[in-house]
Amino acid sequence: MKVSVEKLPNSEAVLNVDLTWDEVQKASDKAYKKLVKTVDIQGFRRGKAPRAILERRVGKEYIYQEGLDELISEAYKNALSENDLTPISQPTLDAPAFEMEKDYHFSLVVPIVTPVKLADYKSMHFEREEVTVSSEEVEKELESFQNRSVEWKSIERPVEYGDRIKADLKLTSGEQQISDLKDNAFEIANDRKGLFTGMDEHILGMKVGESKSFTTTIPEDYSNTKLAGKEANYDVTLHLVETKELPALDDEFAKKVSDDQFDTLEDVRKALGDNILEQKKRTNTEELRNKILKELIEKSEFVIHPTLIEEEVHEMEHQFGHMLEQQHLNMDQYLKMVNKTHEEYHQELHPEAKERVKQQLVLEQLAREENITVDANEIEALFNAYEQIGQNLPRTEEQIRALMISFRREKTLSRLLELTTDPDPDEESEEVAEEDAAVVNAEAAAIAGETEATENEAEESEAATSLPGNETTETVE
């Protein structure tokens, strides 16, 4: 068997294979031995029929063809491993009909992953940004804690901004009734968006027990085009006015928010500061990583086969589909909502998919050049870590492979960071947290596509259903 491999510039490889008649015949012998065990022939137990009988039953050519197929896939496999090619998809076969007693020639075209020509990452250098925490940031965080433990007190006075009221609210537009809420609690805000724009100023100044009817205009950019720009008629009956009471910032409050961990407000401030610093550092590192990776991608040379991007697009769509499922939507419904065709949607994903493919290729190549591997112990540790955060992953081969890949990328990224930046001043603390961080990051990487999509989705769904009731539940939390 003679195999010659030719690499085309468009990231495809052509395999030319020459076979002698002898080889074809040997292969057909093998094929007969395999076939005879699966074909039922009257008068013979399975596997006992002589070749001539089997030939009469399934046809001589069939046996030869089986043998050839086996030879072809064998040649393909050998060629891949010998020449270190990574196929992207199934090869296309150009095989002429074979003739008895003659040598046989065929060729295969397969799209392959062309190894990335990495830029000289060892000479690249990036500065780690200093992170500091200002006292304002701490105060702001403290304030948000304060806001979270707000208490609502009933009060006897006209409604003001920032109050929480309970009221019956009936909203109609023309003949159509949009909502009819009984004894619904919501906060009065002067910057309300969406369907209820402009409602609050009319409610302002109302007293308990009072009823009022008024009209507002639904904004033009409201997501439901049927209602946008229409007049909305309100009937509101006020039952209760409550005002916000912020807890005082004292040691008492400190104990409460920290579950008795800290005694004084100063301690809480300090802990908050540390927290913020930690978080900033983490995002800082994350940003730095992204920056380095981006730079590396920009400077490296790629030859990417379109199939690879196509696959990534499909993967992304698949993930997004799962997201939609959680919101009880399917792809078709979503596309209708955003008014796009399938092709347009794919087109849109294309640039990001390309970027992702580049990232993967770069990291893989880097891992190869830096000899970064993941061993079974590390995977075991990852599984355990997942279990500790309450996620029992099935230990299937697939899952292990996925983890291995994401963890290897993670390791590679860390290595890249080491190579291109000065060592972190407080390396020690990082060292301990590395495993955890890696897990978190790997996880983040695994669901990265989904989170992005979630954000978009969340915004949209919020806009579509911003009833007052919803907003109160948010503040109560």
Added chain:
Amino acid sequence: MEITEILRKGIVTEKTVKLQARNQYTFEVALQANKIDIRRAVEQLFKVKVVSVNVMRMPGKPKQIRQRGAAPRPVEAREWKKAIVTLAEGESIDALKA
């Protein structure tokens, strides 16, 4: 007997393929056919030289026909005659040969 009525069909099974090594070929033949008829038929139809013919009557056996929705019905499998024909050395019947 008419020559075309004598040989019903050739029999190709594991067992008869084994017999072919001894240049013996197996046929199902008409019940009324005798060894002389069979020899003549094989020699004329396959253009070979026959050395000897062995025949045996295969007994009909009681069988049951089972059909869905009907009670099993006893029937008798038909009796038939088998002939094992030995050819002269160097001769063969390609239609049956494995």
